[in-house]
Amino acid sequence: MTLHTLSYFVHVGLGILALATFWTSGLSRKGSPIHRLSGKAYLLAMTGLLLAAVPLTATLAARNPVAGGFLAYLIIITVTSVWTSWRAVKDKRDWARFTGPVYRALMAANLLSGLAIAYVGLFVTNQMQVIFVAFSSIGIIGAVNMWRFSRREPEDARWPLRQHLGAMLGNGIATHIAFLTIGLPKVLPFLAGSSLLNLAWLAPLVVASLAGVYLTRKYLPKRRAAAVAAAPDAVAG
Secondary structure (H helix, E strand, C coil): CCHHHHHHHHHHHHHHHHHHHHHHHHHCCCCCHHHHHHHHHHHHHHHHHHHHHHHHHHHHHHHCHHHHHHHHHHHHHHHHHHHHHHHHHHCCCCHHHHCCHHHHHHHHHHHHHHHHHHHHHHHHCCCCHHHHHHHHHHHHHHHHHHHHHHHCCCCCCCHHHHHHHHHHHHHHHHHHHHHHHHHHHHHCHHHCCHHHHHHHHHHHHHHHHHHHHHHHHHHCCCCCHHHHCCHHHHCCC
């Protein structure tokens, strides 16, 4: 077995693990042992996939700077989601630590890379323009929200849960786009057309937006400030 073949099977294995553990964690009772274990396994699988994507991005950028740059941007926003979903649990009682140097570095990286991808989508590339522009908003809007959140400690003690849920939705977008654009077309080649490719990129964004509304209403209903004093305990540690 060659190194390339081994790398391929490792990547496929991590992708399957990420997809399976994402749904196991999402469908299990929040805070339960299954939720915690599958969540940790998911983040480890995503970390492995992100590390494997770095040399792939470098190789792709040498041949196609636009595609390589877009993949690098996807790595940045996915790293942000993975890190945020993890640290929101670990730092649930320490807002200052959560919004420390790493948080601010990711905020800057999201803003700069988002603006760069928006420029490429609008003025440089003739392919996947809608996808480039649509996805650039994730980094730009995400950076603005991160900046607003980092300015002052929130009064709502449920902020760790809000950050965790939002980040996991971002992780879900990344996981399902990878599955729909890379994994599924190899199993079902007739799904590799351009129209279906656009759907595979954009549908997870729409679904995640709707899921965000539902999860916010379910787990973060509007309450009085006094009623949420113990909310950090709602995020599994």
